[in-house]
Amino acid sequence: MQDRIQAAVDEIGQVLLGKEQQIRLALCCLLAGGHLLIEDLPGMGKTTLAHALARVFGLDFNRIQFTSDLLPADILGVSIFDQPNACFTFHPGPIFSQLILADEINRATPKTQSALLEAMEEGQVSVEGETRPLPAPFFVIATQNPVSLAGTFPLPESQLDRFLMRIGIGYPDPKAERELLERGVEPEQARLVRQSLGLEDLVAMRKAAGSVRLSPLLLDYVQRLIAYTRDNEHFRFGLSPRGSIAVVRAARTWAYMEGRDHALPEDVQAVLPAVVEHRLRVGVEAEGRSAPALVQRLLSEVDVFR
Template identity: 50%
Template sequence: MTHYTHDQTHQPAQLAGQFAQRFQMLAGNVEQVIRGKREAVELALICLFAEGHLLIEDVPGTGKTTLARALAASVDARWGRIQFTPDLLPSDITGVSIFNQAHQKFEFHPGPVFANIVLADEINRASPKTQSALLEVMEERRVTVDAEPHPVPRPFLVVATQNPVDMDGTYPLPEAQLDRFLMQISVGYPDHVSEVEVLKGMPSGALVDRLPAVARASDVAGMIDFATRIHVADPVYDYIVALCAATRTHPQLRLGASPRGSLALLRAARVKAAAAGRHYVLPEDVKALAVPVLAHRLIRTPEAELRDVTAAGVLGDLLAGMPLPQAA
């Protein structure tokens, strides 16, 4: 996509319109198999174009894996799937160096993480040691094996699913791992009409297999680059920082959002603005994304946990008490 400066308002506005059209095309394609969950679909796409990663937590059978597969099928790019189990090893994810007798040297055999879209299914069923194998690649987009770095392709998105932590056989993700995810969302049960449509249709697996690709990896890379150039006014920067700072001093939170959370919120807000056909971010974009981007990064105090105070509820109170700035 063509580079522009902010004073060339006609050009960024036109490019934002093209971004929005392709974004809606992808969302509509995924919705062919994920009925009645437009918000979850759009949040997943925002993660893709913000170069973040998505964690989907929900009870079994609500479409977590189907959403990830539909997203991968909609983009003509490489994708891999990792089924996390208690006996999974870190090398099963990243790959391993094997000695080649013919060439008398070690050769790296890449694991399933070397793909554009990686589905990490039931990530909290593996041991913490195996979960940590994703830490480096999610942050730095490379894997180091035997002191040799191996970059993963671009775009790169990890879509991880997990069952609620109170279910049998699960290992809670550590805070450092949770912080690597741009968003955590829940798909939830479909409404009555959508569930009837699911029952009338074919099994979701068959539908995903027939889902057409409506974008190429190069298209996605261009959209990612465009989103990084969406204009952000100073009052919006101040709003993001003030919101994250407020979580660090809240009496019901033991740990607030780090600067990584601020950066994640900014990246996501830029994509949301572009998806709406705008070349500038509104404070409403930030407010709409605050809970899915920040809530999983917050750690409640023991007293708040006993009173069933949720991180999303704390963010809701902060957002309600913080007036929206007037962006220039």
């Protein structure tokens, strides 16, 4: 199974050069059944990654470009009067799809954002008094641009919390960049990604990842990490129980992707930044430091063994 994961990673790696760690994190997030938030500057490959992820799983895929005038009905769907049959028929919106790419999610109004985020949490949508279930694996990959904030509505903490992971992509290293430059821009390149995992793989993997062993020693470590975020004055507030569950879930999946039946402290450390950075706020004491720096501090301050 690990071979197939590696194959999927390699497949995506063809379109997103030199970003294996980010690809693995993104895969880990989807395998753990969580929603993914990709946050980076324009042109860094956010959309490319999202496209490639959808294709590699062979999932039914819809893309929603969020704008400030997007309405909830544009996402969820709308009932329109059907003249011949003299009744209202529901026209499902783009959300009725296994994988949603919500591009530039922070451009939409809070009303629209929350329509999407409700669907993410519940796995169903309520339109005109009728509850309609969403497709079985339901993933949201949202992207946002953290810099040009004019005319945006930043997601509040409560909604950020719904994303299992938030990853950045970052500039490519010189070697990858060189290759990119030599190959030139191919707008449709994500289409080249072949499906290497199926829906049934997803279910099986998720099941297997759920049985990865968490030893008491490891859970002690996780608890120490959480306690640190709650007690240390550098954090404005600590990690919620939902956050700590997310850490463990991601660490298990990561261990599974590494081909182990037990999780190690290194697994926790690998996923921790992506899982907790967007859930933490910098406290008054640490004004001016970034959340990633704080998480690095957290990792280096908390002892693995005691």
